[in-house]
Amino acid sequence: MNALIPDAWAQAAPGAPGGQFQFALLMAAFIALFYFMLIRPQQKRAKEHQALVSKLAAGDEVVTTGGLLGRVTEVGDTFITLEIADGVRVKVQKVQIAQLMPKGTLKSA
Numbered sequence: 001m002n003a004l005i006p007d008a009w010a011q012a013a014p015g016a017p018g019g020q021f022q023f024a025l026l027m028a029a030f031i032a033l034f035y036f037m038l039i040r041p042q043q044k045r046a047k048e049h050q051a052l053v054s055k056l057a058a059g060d061e062v063v064t065t066g067g068l069l070g071r072v073t074e075v076g077d078t079f080i081t082l083e084i085a086d087g088v089r090v091k092v093q094k095v096q097i098a099q100l101m102p103k104g105t106l107k108s109a
Contacts, residue, residue: 053094056080061101064092069101069109 056062060072062082068090070082079091 049095052100053097056094056097056100061103061106062097063099063101064096065098066096068092069106071106 056072056075058072063069068084070084072080073083074081080094082090082092084090
């Protein structure tokens with residue numbers, strides 16, 4: 001008898017009236033989450049690093065991203081000169097400065 005009568009398939013209920021609004025709200029929440037968890041902290045770190053690099057002066061003790069500890073002897077537009085030992089000077093890009101160290105760190109290291 002099944003061969004003569006087609007199976008009845010359940011019809012999908014019509015979509016909820018606020019379905020697209022809920023989807024848009026969910027997408028906005030994801031975008032806000034990405035902004036506050038990823039983009040904003042990265043921009044803050046970049047701004048702090050730019051301030052650090054712009055205020056470098058001769059006599060500051062710094063650490064580079066490569067791990068060199070030295071004293072700034074000369075500051076240029078894009079490069080600085082670090083004295084990493086007595087009479088040993090190295091030119092380094094300003095953007096490679098990772099951290100400003102307290103005075104006297106070089107002597108204690």
